[in-house]
Amino acid sequence: MSRGxxxxxxxxxxxxxxxxxxxxxxxxxxxxxxxQSVLHLMGWNMAPLGAMARDRxxxxxxxxxxxxxxxxxxxxxxxxxxxxxxxxxxxxxEALDVIWEQPxxxxxxxxxxxxAASALVDVAAAADEGAMREAIGRLGSTCGSxxxxxxxxx
Amino acid sequence: MSRGxxxxxxxxxxxxxxxxxxxxxxxxxxxxxxxQSVLHLMGWNMAPLGAMARDRxxxxxxxxxxxxxxxxxxxxxxxxxxxxxxxxxxxxxEALDVIWEQPxxxxxxxxxxxxAASALVDVAAAADEGAMREAIGRLGSTCGSxxxxxxxxx
Numbered sequence: 001m002s003r004g005x006x007x008x009x010x011x012x013x014x015x016x017x018x019x020x021x022x023x024x025x026x027x028x029x030x031x032x033x034x035x036q037s038v039l040h041l042m043g044w045n046m047a048p049l050g051a052m053a054r055d056r057x058x059x060x061x062x063x064x065x066x067x068x069x070x071x072x073x074x075x076x077x078x079x080x081x082x083x084x085x086x087x088x089x090x091x092x093x094e095a096l097d098v099i100w101e102q103p104x105x106x107x108x109x110x111x112x113x114x115x116a117a118s119a120l121v122d123v124a125a126a127a128d129e130g131a132m133r134e135a136i137g138r139l140g141s142t143c144g145s146x147x148x149x150x151x152x153x154x
Numbered sequence: 155m156s157r158g159x160x161x162x163x164x165x166x167x168x169x170x171x172x173x174x175x176x177x178x179x180x181x182x183x184x185x186x187x188x189x190q191s192v193l194h195l196m197g198w199n200m201a202p203l204g205a206m207a208r209d210r211x212x213x214x215x216x217x218x219x220x221x222x223x224x225x226x227x228x229x230x231x232x233x234x235x236x237x238x239x240x241x242x243x244x245x246x247x248e249a250l251d252v253i254w255e256q257p258x259x260x261x262x263x264x265x266x267x268x269x270a271a272s273a274l275v276d277v278a279a280a281a282d283e284g285a286m287r288e289a290i291g292r293l294g295s296t297c298g299s300x301x302x303x304x305x306x307x308x
Contacts, residue, residue: 076224
């Protein structure tokens with residue numbers, strides 16, 4: 001698909017918005033790519049924080065502050081990223097149907113992630129290492145809690 | 155690759171950091187996925203703004219403000235996302251070698267993108283539609299300017 005067509009498809013999808021919109025194959029694959037991009041970047045930014053909290057690498061308060069801000073920005077993209085309902089499409093995804101079957105429960109998991117990322121941003125600004133370690137753990141728990149219910153097992 | 159291994163690979167890559175680090179195949183593919191995720195999300199957030207600026211969809215100042223903030227956060231991830239030098243790896247990528255051959259020029263393109271995103275955030279906060287339209291155009295130009303020099307043609 002050319003970049004022009006990709007952009008048009010993205011715009012149409014953004015405009016369509018509603019979770020109940022019928023997606024063609026191109027739109028559905030694009031939607032999967034979008035949500036996987038958000039989650040990939042969450043993992044990319046979370047992984048070193050988890051390693052710091054577990055003393056596997058040196059604690060770096062500046063890196064925590066940077067990545068916490070990124071994680072908060074990414075957490076706030078989750079709702080839009082999962083708005084497109086791909087249940088009716090043949091796509092390669094670990095996203096379970098229950099995401100769109102139980103939207104309130106899924107929204108609550110996202111909010112917990114946003115809240116935990118926001119809390120980490122706050123304690124990172126205060127440069128309190130003990131509080132950062134705890135906040136990293138709580139943030140990681142919100143990731144796992146959502147994966148338990150809404151992501152296919154390996 | 156299991157999620158555990160992915161996380162370990164991400165951490166090692168994050169710790170290695172230096173652009174000159176030798177990457178194994180797994181690390182290189184992960185690095186490509188990271189930078190493509192950043193750029194995919196930039197496109198996802200930019201596409202509706204470009205459509206608004208061209209009057210293809212209704213102007214939505216609230217959406218501009220939301221996406222501008224996201225685009226700024228993403229622009230600030232570009233430098234880290236491209237830190238891993240994959241020139242020596244067999245990866246499917248549109249990233250040209252010149253990214254790592256001319257790091258100062260590439261860094262300047264990133265900074266121009268950050269500055270333009272920041273300017274859009276500012277005018278969106280002021281809710282000035284005309285200024286937003288101009289700032290969207292200038293931000294789009296910084297995307298295109300970098301693609302011209304540092305991304306493979308279609």
